[in-house]
Amino acid sequence: MDSQGLPTPEDKTDFVRTMFDAIAQRYDLVNRLITLGLDHGWRQRAVSRLGLERDSLVLDLGCGTGDFLREMTRAGHPCIGVDLSFAMLLAARTIHAPVIEADAHSLPISQGTIDGVISGFALRNFTEPKRVFQEVARILVPGGRFVILEVDQPSNPIVRFGHGIWFNRVVPLIGALFSDAAAYRYLPRSVAYLPGANEMREMLVSSGFTAVRFERLQGGLAQIIIAEKRRDQR
Ligand SMILES: C[S@@+](CC[C@H](N)C(=O)[O-])C[C@H]1O[C@@H](n2cnc3c(N)ncnc32)[C@H](O)[C@@H]1O
Numbered sequence: 001m002d003s004q005g006l007p008t009p010e011d012k013t014d015f016v017r018t019m020f021d022a023i024a025q026r027y028d029l030v031n032r033l034i035t036l037g038l039d040h041g042w043r044q045r046a047v048s049r050l051g052l053e054r055d056s057l058v059l060d061l062g063c064g065t066g067d068f069l070r071e072m073t074r075a076g077h078p079c080i081g082v083d084l085s086f087a088m089l090l091a092a093r094t095i096h097a098p099v100i101e102a103d104a105h106s107l108p109i110s111q112g113t114i115d116g117v118i119s120g121f122a123l124r125n126f127t128e129p130k131r132v133f134q135e136v137a138r139i140l141v142p143g144g145r146f147v148i149l150e151v152d153q154p155s156n157p158i159v160r161f162g163h164g165i166w167f168n169r170v171v172p173l174i175g176a177l178f179s180d181a182a183a184y185r186y187l188p189r190s191v192a193y194l195p196g197a198n199e200m201r202e203m204l205v206s207s208g209f210t211a212v213r214f215e216r217l218q219g220g221l222a223q224i225i226i227a228e229k230r231r232d233q234r
Contacts, residue, residue: 062122
């Protein structure tokens with residue numbers, strides 16, 4: 001662990017896997033409480049940003065217990081989930097979507113076979129985001145979209161203050177009451193891993209993406225990042 005209580009890059013993937021294995025059983029309950037159910041609308045919007053026809057194949061990266069997989073099934077997309085944590089996959093309530101235990105940094109999926117990739121609240125858990133973006137670019141068809149849903153920082157100072165108290169004080173308390181205290185102390189700290197908008201754009205463009213855009217949700221409680229695989233990229 002470093003001085004901020006975050007795992008070192010060498011330990012991060014194992015740390016993340018062990019942590020999600022430990023909280024998998026209560027993950028859905030705690031998630032509903034800490035997002036106050038707002039995540040449902042954010043997910044619907046993220047799925048719509050894939051801009052895909054029904055029957056297009058979508059991969060959910062870091063699918064966890066499958067909230068996005070269920071949303072995509074409802075939207076008519078065949079989908080596959082990938083996650084590092086076997087316990088999260090065991091807790092997944094997915095009826096039609098197959099799930100694979102794998103690391104996003106090295107996906108067991110052939111080049112150019114997936115129409116769209118979506119990822120919810122997993123980005124800050126990746127050890128090397130750029131390597132993950134290169135993997136996503138590899139498996140997407142040319143022109144295929146990559147949509148990321150993540151937490152954000154509200155721009156209004158009053159909302160930012162209230163959000164800070166909720167995220168840094170209340171969320172760890174709810175986590176400690178219903179699940180694992182250490183894991184829900186890590187959650188607000190892990191925001192430190194999120195790349196800024198310029199760095200994010202640069203990493204995506206140099207990994208083979210274009211048309212990168214950001215959408216802020218509810219004044220910055222969350223954000224959606226959308227990018228398209230370059231059409232001249234195989
Ligand atoms: C905060 S949870 C989000 C789960 C789900 N996407 C959702 O929106 O509720 C992050 C998920 O990403 C997974 N994850 C983290 N690092 C990963 C990696 N390198 N490869 C695959 N999955 C990963 C974790 O195991 C966990 O299930």
